[in-house]
Amino acid sequence: MADPDIRTPPKRATLKDVAKAAGVSLASASYAINRTGSLGEEMRAHVLKIAEELGYRQNLSARATRTGRTGAIGLVVPDMTNPFFPSLAQAIVHRARQNGYSVFVTDTAGDQQQEGEAIRQLVDRNVDGIVWFPVNDENSIAKLVADIPIIVLDRSVPGFEAVQADYVQGGSLAVEHLLALGHRNVGVVAGPMDVRSMRDRIDGATAALASVGGPTFVVENAFAVELEGTVKEAVEARSATAIFCAADLIAVGVLRHARKMGLAVPEELSIVGFDDIAWSEYCTPALTTIEMPVDEMAIEAVDALLRKLDGEQDGNRRVIFNVKIVVRETTAAVSA
Amino acid sequence: MADPDIRTPPKRATLKDVAKAAGVSLASASYAINRTGSLGEEMRAHVLKIAEELGYRQNLSARATRTGRTGAIGLVVPDMTNPFFPSLAQAIVHRARQNGYSVFVTDTAGDQQQEGEAIRQLVDRNVDGIVWFPVNDENSIAKLVADIPIIVLDRSVPGFEAVQADYVQGGSLAVEHLLALGHRNVGVVAGPMDVRSMRDRIDGATAALASVGGPTFVVENAFAVELEGTVKEAVEARSATAIFCAADLIAVGVLRHARKMGLAVPEELSIVGFDDIAWSEYCTPALTTIEMPVDEMAIEAVDALLRKLDGEQDGNRRVIFNVKIVVRETTAAVSA
């Protein structure tokens, strides 16, 4: 008697609704939507039309419960404010979307514990796979991830498939450029040496420097634009006519300090950076640096992950990308 | 007879497994895990212990099917390589995680169509809500989102709750600083004027300039570090002793161009930027600029969204944050 036709708020149409409206079974509707099973052409078309009219959208959660696959992947990075995170994330998200995947992005603040929590959360969400840029080269999460596919980016964590740049090559390239310019006293400023990607850069540089008796000096653990005292001293000593900085952030710091002490770059001091972050191009003078193919690396990471999801088993490989030097304004021939 | 005990690969323990192992009903197990319903203390503890031992983890997909809530939110931005995206995303992701939410991040490449697709994908994934940094001030997605909670960031899209900075105030602050320094001829370089956040900056600046007869010149649609010809001409004309640039990226461009033409900054030309991107601090000279409280804005956006999810209905408000000027090295008193 009462409320003959008060409906609940207009809910999203469900597959059942579609099936009913189309006058077919639930199964057929499902087949039509997923282009799976075998279904008559006209029937499929009909169902699709009805679905369209009803504004039907799959409920991915329900589908995931049933199939065990969510169509979501995770991206875990140590620090989003790292200058080359944006283009990396952009490429990954884009590539993932092209393949119908969405991306959970997390930052671990460079902390192993948070890294664990972040990955744990992703696993709880049943992501199909994870692209992981670890804080360091340690496998801090072995226990958490059991059987979920993971691609490691930039680092070398034993047991995981990895995508990296050839950092050794980068170090060499930088130094060879300097040598070709006639420099014989080349200093090296390194970042934190606890990750392989940093050690490789330095190894490449020092190896290339062997022919001139090795680096004039090596300072480790420089980190960002604000320089440590040891770095400043090294610059001020003027023992080197050129400096290889293992990261652009460091190079910018050295550049600033050089300017502050009235040292002309590149006339009196040549500087090479590493990473080719956006701003290296806009510095004054613009920074000569090593560029890695971030987009390609991101794409390869996603593709490798998707391959794993599709059951490809060729497991433990590493893909290493060549880097190249981009010569700008901070390097010049050594002055007599 | 055959294969008496060949098991499928060790699957993740399910709630049923926990219940069985603990010798309780499915419901009780659920109650224990979720701290919902009413359950005896010792029983809850017991179940929790068993769950722990079995390494039980909730299946969030299944839960979502049942509850209709996924615990995931979406973040949609026009461009991840925008200099202030990283800190924004970081703050949002962090805040979300504090509250148990994960974040799907998407970039729309500044394109309305991709924006629609991105949002559509999020809706399909049943995100509980979306933080949306629109390409412009248009409501391009009204039809897609029906009833899902959305917070708009930085833009003014009619009908949505918004979190913004006081851009008008920023423009004023910048100009007042210049006026206080004695400048009477102040030029203005604007970015694309199709978004309100840009128009506001310019409005604030020109209003503050009224007392000295308005801006010396206004150039629109400058965009990035590489300057358009019109901007260069304006700088070269030297009609102004100071320039307000409505974005740091533009300011850096002007700075570079000034240097190129041998103009001393700040002695011969003062420059104020807007945004306080990371690099404004590292420019030489370091850029005087307008800073907005990005972290606070991000946090407010997430909190506002979560409030909406919890059914708070106070709908259509806008939260506007004060900005402030950070004076560095590109501004100085006008020279006689």
Add this chain to the structure above:
DNA sequence: TTGAAAGCGCTAACAG
């Protein structure tokens, strides 16, 4: 080619 029906893992009435 199509449909009926059995769940995926979980939550939430409702009983007891």
Add this chain to the structure above:
DNA sequence: CTGTTAGCGCTTTCAA
């Protein structure tokens, strides 16, 4: 306080 049970929306055998 605890257990039984009915689904959430979907996929997928299995039979017809």
